[in-house]
Amino acid sequence: MSIELNDSDCPVILRGVRPHFDKVRNVWLLLAPERALKLDDIGRAILDQVDGKRTFGEITKALADKYDAPVERIAGDARTYLIGLMARRFVEAR
């Protein structure tokens, strides 16, 4: 089975997965069961948009506007990133 994320899908950050600012190490992390994933600026920018309400298409449009970048490129990067999180069961597409 390979994971898909279409424009009409609505990605959600699953319960038990939450961004956390680590004051000791001075980094943003995504905390999940048994895992702490370092969040870089791009990861944070993408996850900031994942509110469980908007579709992937709406999210990439918003990112493209915000960063003044071509939507196809943004969509490619965001899709790869989110599919990675889906494979780890941090995010789900509904």
Place this chain on the structure above:
Amino acid sequence: MTAPRANPPMAMLAELTHRCPLSCPYCSNPIELERKNRELSLDEWKDIFTQAAEMGVLHVHFSGGEPASRRDLEDMVAHARDVGLYTNLITSGIGLNKRRLEALDECGLDHVQLSLQGVDAEMADWVGGYKGGYDRKMQVAEWIGEIGFPLTLNAVMHKKNFDRLDETIAIALDMGARRLEVATVQFHGWAAKNRAALMPTREQAKQARLTVNAARERLEGVLVIDYVPADHHSDYPKPCMGGWASTGINIAPDGAVLPCHAAHSIKGLSFDKATERPLKEIWYDSDAFNAFRGFDWMQEPCRSCELKAKDFGGCRCQAMAIAGDPAATDPVCIKSPLHAELVAAAEADAEADAELVYRVMPT
């Protein structure tokens, strides 16, 4: 000998109690179990969690024994969440009811890790030594699902159940678990008494790897499967705990602070109590925590080996148990002079059989 300055710890294993309604023969608890009257108080635990968060600990794993045997578990979870920790409950499910689970939900519990002793009542109740345990666990799993806690199912695998791995995976799916840990039994603590009863065969380990790989492919995006194979089937040791005292910190029920849950087996080390010395000092400055940090403590063949930064010479407790010297090369490594002996002993135990020796509390 100077050890390099350590990084802050990432995770804490809080062994709240050694009490447990079950008596699994592979329990990793030490043979000398702590009695209830030696356990830390709620306030002592709260103080530990506050210090842990300040030091940079991210995850706290509530463990035991059975952590639900502590009636104040809910207060501990609430406090740990308040100070910013990610809270994980490692439980057999026995001792929890719907009301307690709802209370834990309100306290902000992030995640539940449920252990599985067998794939049906007959097997699970036999392995856990607790009649009715399986049915109760299934009921608890249903409540966990209803509340919506993220769930990891933890299955300890051994000679007697490896052939039923497919059913184990099916149970994880039925329960709606997001993760499944397929963990081959580690022969520390009580498990060391059950080598002949539980040591898996080479054939079983090979088959398990195939089953896990096929399931991972089939269930991508549905179930994450972590597989911990048996040590002696590989040529090199695992980087035990990511290196001694590098990432995790353990608190035993009486407050002893350890770099890993089996560390009390190492003779010659004395462990401070969290009630007697600040956690930060124990982590950075205590002799026990610095004993095997860095590379200066190593002997040959590790000392001149290019893999030492990758596996840190393996497990200190295993070196202690088999080589009688905690600074020796982990005998799992093919470069260890004891490797052949270790493999032969494991193969002999795999071919042998024995009755289960259950874990017992002191009377």
